[in-house]
Amino acid sequence: MTRNQIELLVLYQDVDLMLQEAAGEEKTMGFGTEGLEQLQKARADIAKNIDGRFLRTYQRLHTKFKRPIVPVQNDVCLGCFAKLPTSYGEKGRRDQGLYTCEECGRILYWVD
Amino acid sequence: MKITELGKYLKKEHFLPDLKGGSKTAVMEALVQPLVDGGLVKGKSLVLETLSKRETLGSTGIGRGVAVPHCRTMAVSDVHIVVGISKGGVDFAAIDKKTVHLFFLIVAPPVEGNALYLPLLGKIVEMVRDTKLRQAMVGAGDFATFIKIFQGG
Numbered sequence: 001m002t003r004n005q006i007e008l009l010v011l012y013q014d015v016d017l018m019l020q021e022a023a024g025e026e027k028t029m030g031f032g033t034e035g036l037e038q039l040q041k042a043r044a045d046i047a048k049n050i051d052g053r054f055l056r057t058y059q060r061l062h063t064k065f066k067r068p069i070v071p072v073q074n075d076v077c078l079g080c081f082a083k084l085p086t087s088y089g090e091k092g093r094r095d096q097g098l099y100t101c102e103e104c105g106r107i108l109y110w111v112d
Numbered sequence: 113m114k115i116t117e118l119g120k121y122l123k124k125e126h127f128l129p130d131l132k133g134g135s136k137t138a139v140m141e142a143l144v145q146p147l148v149d150g151g152l153v154k155g156k157s158l159v160l161e162t163l164s165k166r167e168t169l170g171s172t173g174i175g176r177g178v179a180v181p182h183c184r185t186m187a188v189s190d191v192h193i194v195v196g197i198s199k200g201g202v203d204f205a206a207i208d209k210k211t212v213h214l215f216f217l218i219v220a221p222p223v224e225g226n227a228l229y230l231p232l233l234g235k236i237v238e239m240v241r242d243t244k245l246r247q248a249m250v251g252a253g254d255f256a257t258f259i260k261i262f263q264g265g
Contacts, residue, residue: 007155014222018165039165111154112189
């Protein structure tokens with residue numbers, strides 16, 4: 001079965017954020033970060049399974065935004081707080097495809 | 113962060129006094145389940161996969177019988193804590209190689225308005241370093257006892 005591409009992309013971004021926080025606050029708290037290289041490899045492995053179109057969009061947006069994928073709640077893009085068309089949400093939830101915010105351009109992930 | 117503030121994130125339905133599961137994977141699944149049951153996560157597998165990736169970085173078994181599995185994930189919209197107590201102990205590949213009896217699962221969205229995730233994580237790590245407090249928490253058989261010990265700390 002093909003993995004849900006948007007979920008894989010979300011995982012990719014979550015790991016990205018994990019890598020950023022690992023070197024800072026978490027290390028100070030005493031959590032081990034000896035697997036940093038392994039996690040970087042795991043991130044690369046996730047990328048291998050992501051459709052090229054999804055990944056290219058993510059990478060392009062990453063030059064502009066720290067977090068290119070943002071949640072959508074109550075039809076609002078939580079990246080720029082623009083109200084999205086209701087029909088957009090219906091399609092987005094159903095297809096789990098690559099949808100971007102018409103205002104800010106970030107990739108949308110419906111969480112409700 | 114004050115303990116009373118932290119206590120607000122502890123809920124009866126997210127307290128597992130007899131955590132089941134003999135492996136790291138099984139325990140993670142059991143800890144995530146109350147959040148799934150409460151409709152608080154979108155995609156159990158996404159949360160479990162993100163938690164598993166966090167373990168790749170280094171075990172969250174911080175020693176002295178405690179583990180604090182945690183991650184930020186877009187599968188949740190708020191910060192949640194699940195507490196689990198394993199009577200028999202679980203091999204969680206902890207840094208001191210000891211079995212783990214006390215678990216604090218913490219999940220948070222990537223962006224939070226009130227930036228609670230890291231202070232919560234830090235406070236829990238600080239609290240469980242206290243031997244008496246830690247032992248009392250492990251011995252708590254119900255939520256009322258646990259929260260009393262927790263708030264008293």
